Amino acid sequence: MTAKFKANSNLSLTQRYNPLELETEVRAFWEKNKTLKTLAETRQKNNVGMLGYVEGPPTMNGIPHVGHARGRVIKDFHYRFKTMQNYYISFWAGWDTQGLPVELEVEKTLGAKNKKELIARVGEEAFVEECKKSIMKYHREWVTGDKMLGLFIDHDKAYYTHEDRYIEREWHYLKRAWEQNLLGEGHYVVAYCPHCQTSLSNAEVGLGYKEVEDPSMHFKFQVRGKEKEFFIVWTTMPFTLITDLIIGVNPKEDYAKVKVGIETWILAKQRVEPIMEILEIEDYKIVETVKGTELVGTKYEYPFNDLIPKQAELDQHPLIHTAVAEDFVDVTTATGIVHLAPANGEDDYSAAQKRELTMFAPFDEQAFFTEEAGKFAGHFVRKTDSMVVEELENRGLLLKIDKVKHEYPTCWRSHHKLVWMARREYFIWTNKINKKVMQAAQTVKYFYESPKNRFFSFLKEGKPWCISRDRIWGSPLPIWVCEECGKKTLVTTKQELREKALELPDNFELHKPWIDRVILKCQKCGGKMSREPFVLDVWHNSGASPYARFSDQEFNTLVPTNFLTEAVDQTRGWANSLLLEHVILTGKPEAPYEEFLFQGFVLDAKGRKMSKSLGNVLEINSLLHEKSADISRFYFLWKCSPIDSMNFNPNELKGRPYQVLSTLYHLHNFFMQNAGYDNFNPKKHTLNWATKQNNLKDPDKWLLSKLQGLVKEFTEKAEECEFNFALSKLEDYVVNVLSREYVPMIRKDLWSDDPETLNRRLAVYSTLWYTLKRLVLLSNPTTPFISETLYQTVYKQLDDSLLETVNLETWPTPDKNLQDDTLEETFEILLKTLPIVYSARQNSQLKRRWPLAKVVVIAPKNIQKAIQKLEPLFLELANIKAVEYVDKLPEVDSEKWAVAYEDETHVLLDKVRNETLEGEGLMRDLARRVQTLRKEIGFSPTDIVEAVYIAELEPKDIKLLNPYIPEMEGLVRAKKVQVTENRVELDAEWHEDKLDKKKVFMAVT
């Protein structure tokens, strides 16, 4: 059955809540009416403030899955919530289209063994074209996903990080860094992935710690001039002995000289016992203890001087191949002595820098040893581990070689073990501005402590930012170097390139390979300048979005942006690069966002990470073909706090989240059926009208008062990003307060269709109209599809002066005049006492429908008073004729009384049912069914029908009913009511119904 008010759009209020159908229709409705644009334009013209938003751009290398959906739902919630508060927000899409992830995706498609092989085969131009094709393929999936989810993000205003316009503005950040002497070339030890053939930023290194297996090698270095004395050292990277320059000891700790056979070994005193155990040496003796400082300057014999001529040369330096003191040397693990290879480790590098030692970095860009590495030349660095082990063994210096499993950084993309190598790179010296960055970070609101702490501890490290990458598909580093005099120039626009060019390709774009064909003229010597071959770190690319995605004017109005949210791993990613770049751009301790919510990850139903290899990735587009977008959105926000990891279980969608929305839907059905029947007119029958008529009763006032509390709390929780708490308040109100508690309180008022009580019914409708409409508004940011449906099919149907879409409505605020705390407390007592009556009934198998003669309430005075205040309602809901109040529990005859209690409240029910009570109960049950039937058939409330027939009744029921026939005739507004055992021939149709599991038939003429 469809509601009496038929919608004039395709949207209709149907008997059943069918979310998939309804959502398809709402998508078409939004599309047809350009609702997204209308909303944006309306708020742009007229608002209480402009809130900047810049989209954290998803990488276009995969299909959107539920992990992405969580963040997108939060973003859309925020957008709808704030636009309903009449703010304007630049909620425009953005896509991360460059960088390693995109390259890897293309490599997979093209089937490449490694990059070198691929580029040789297809060439850079074809490779770049493939990258563009690939991102557009994924882009389509994301746009579809957003539409399925109901996101009101503007795709027409999207930014793409590979567009020339974007890249020019990204270069502007580099220009600002250049001007402040924060951008430069450096020799630096960087993490390098041998597979991806590129260096990784510190942020990326933190993303891929994994347990790996490595060699565990104990070996010794002979002390120069003492043939039988040795330093004992341990390493998991034997290859680093090739670039070894010094060994480190801790200056403050004790070191032991240990007699082992005819040799003397030096190692940390507290490590003697465990190391001897590992090496299986039982016979040893500590002969002397010295402080670490006393070992400083001791020269050791570098074992491979004969294999690496360059090392023999370096050995002449007085400091090289000696022990140095460093606080970072840990004496609680290994031997307490570390060998340091400045070209292959960060600590090693800084130890060498401090002492101004020469860099010995004999490897090429692909991490292969060069000629300088002597015997080891031509090998990939990590492949020389076994050669080093063998050479040490040949020299009698190897003590033990074994395997060890340990946590080690791997590439977050390809999962290969990283190596640290000194390379020529470009850096932004963010270490120099760390204080400003920390100050900027302090100004931001993070909502929750734990992700904030995580972010701060990362920022505090304040390491320089290596921004150069050895890749192809990325923003090019805009630095040109003169081949003659070495002068460097930083360029920031295409126009500038044209002006300074000696050679310029036709129609070039700001990408490799075209950009590399641009040759500039040196302003100093007139020589040829060519570009440094690097591209920029993708995090620099996306971190430039606040300036790069806007025009200057937009940037000035909308940045710092207001509320941003991304997954918690973005503490090291986008949130970090946004902050660093903004501080560089402005030169001020200012963040580009005022608020940042870091969300937890989405895991599968069993709490496992979603991954392709486990086959447990849930893609949004296929999920939403079967599951409701509204219910999924509700579930994302309702299930747990946004910062917690969330176990996504599709089976849970049909549980509570479905129940809440379905209840909201059916409450509207209930409202429409009744209000339509009585010709309710919301413009006339307002709450004010009902109040003036004195037709609002306590239940209505209580419901309205509770609603004010809900509006207040929901808004507060939503502002604090405690979506789960906000929604559990809404859930409680819809399911418990309104559906389970209020509706039974007013049902009897609505049964009657007596014109004399019409105004009371209209007052109930005005209460429901006011309440339900506000619930629809509160729901809109979470479940926009059902909200739009109800808005169109209920509110706009009854009041055509309403707005074109629910999204244009204004967020509700609490009305103090409708708040009544005392009344709420009174009702709370009533609602605690009723279940005690019900359980007394249940204990003695007295059905709730059966009227009983008397209840005795034994309770403290305040409870008695509350019940007294609401006594008619209490008796009606309890279905009892009379109540008596007693202070103390009397002796109880359990034959006569049904008993139940809770805390201090006891109730006694008179169990005796006489025929009068039974007959009245039966009559009311039947009258209620006839009322419904009358409405369904289409009689108006004022019609008085000829006759009502009720058949298939038992003889004893007919006997019980007989005394009540006149009363029933009044209730159902009939000239005659006839009750019989069998159905008689009639002009009217018989309608089947059920009473106590028995069939009963009714007809109205």
Ligand SMILES: [Zn+2]
């Ligand atoms: Zn890699």
Ligand SMILES: [Zn+2]
């Ligand atoms: Zn020059």
